Amino acid sequence: MDMAYCRFVYKLGRQHTFNTTITILLISSVLLSISLIIYTPQIAQITDHLSHIRYFYYITAILTLDTLLAIPYVSLRVEKKILQFLLIKFLQAFTNVFFSFILLYFPCCLISIEHSIYSCFNITIALNTLDAVFIANLLSNIATLGFLLPQFKGFRLIWNSNTVQMMWAYGSTFFFTTLFARIGEILPRLLFRRLIPSNFYATSTKEEILGSFGISSKLMLFITLGIHAFKYAAEPFFFANADRKNATKLYGQVMYLFILAACISLLLFSLNIKWIAKIIIPNTYYRNTVDTVPYLAFWHIVLGIYYNISVAFKLSNNPRYNTWINAFGSLVILVMSLLLIPIWGHWGCVYAYISGATAMTLLGYYIGQKCYPIQYHKKAFLLLLFTFLAIGKISLWPERFAFLGLGWAYLFLNITILVVFSIMGMVWYKFYE
DSSP states (O other), X not given: OHHHHHHHHHHHOHHHHHHHHHHHHHHHHHHHHHHHHHHHHHHHHHTTOGGGTHHHHHHHHHXXXXXXXXXXXXXXXXXXXXXXXXXXXXXXXXXXHHHHHHHHHOHHHHHHHHXXXXXXXXXXXXXXXXXXXXXXXXXXXXXXXXXXXXGGTTOOOOOOHHHHHHHHHHHHHHHHHHHHHHHHHHHHHHHHHHHSOTTSSSSSOHHHHHHHHXXXXXXXXXXXXXXXXXXHHHHHHHHHTTTSTTHHHHHHHHHHHHHHHHHHHHHHHHHTHHHHHHHHOOOGGGOTTGGGHHHHHHHHHHHXXXXXXXXXXXXXXXXXXXXXXXHHHHHHHHHHHHHHHHHHXXXXXXXXXXXXXXXXXXXXXXXXXXXXXXXXXXXHHHHHHHHHHHHTTGGGHHHHTGGGOHHHHHHHHHHHHHHHHXXXXXXXXXXXX
16 A cells, blocks of 8 residues: 555545545455454464464564554655655564573573463463564554654544545555565465475474574565665656656666665675674574575565566556566466475575576566666676576685785775776766766
């Protein structure tokens, strides 16, 4: 519904649009949450998670809060309160990391939650590291809702049939797009427990690996924040320049610059991942899956490229293609998870994510060029492929320059990457100008 908010806010007014949108989301979220809670036992039985049924309740609560946070965030963008928007986004990420740290490194906190659950519901439960990841996510969303409360000033429940019908017709397409994207993101982690045998890992249980996998993904914070910042800035830019004669060339340039910046960030991130992980995750027990993080960051970058490509569907008034492509991506992730997780464990999750994002990008490019042809620079995609091939080995590069001293080796390689990509950016600028 955030797209519907952007579409109608100038026509209907900020307060009326905000009230209507939040009313729609509250009603739909409550109905969906009730349905999920009612059918959770059946879903848990089908996925063989009856002993961990609480995970589905976590996901339901997190999705509900995510839905309610979307409109206050988009209202900040529309009102051009960029600094406030970025600050709250940062605080959301920071509180997530903070609560994860507290729950994982101070077991007394999880024990306190267990006692509270027993006192309130008379249920005995043993919380683990995966519970800590879910609870941290839930607490950070609650804290973020508190940060965004000023945006709810003047809110009241309203229902205007004509407005609701108009906004729902426009926003429902994007709702299903987001739904399929979320399903694709959650599927591998849900299937992991079912597909991996108990003795798959020699020194850890599958629950411990899954918890470590969730903690390691927190290291992508700055990569994902950068991609989200681009998304929030790009959409108004795309629509504002749609009537320009050279719009398609301009969009191609934006794509190239996005890939260039993403490759620089990913290479620097992959090069420094070892010492970053030691600072953020000091306990080696939770660093079992750190080597997957650059590839997870690459997955997010490929999704960012698809987001660029999907603008063709919005500008040509064909948003339904975006929904179907996201559904197709979720299907690819499902199939690849079923095939790869039993063989490669948590690496199967990583490859499933990358496969789904790549399939979406290729299909989106093919259909998008038919709907709204954009002059993309093919060399950018070759640069992305080179970066993907490099991230697996780049963390070993400092050892090859150990004769300089480890600190100087890191400094030399970081500067080299920045200089090489800066030269490439300047050459491109002169060539296309």
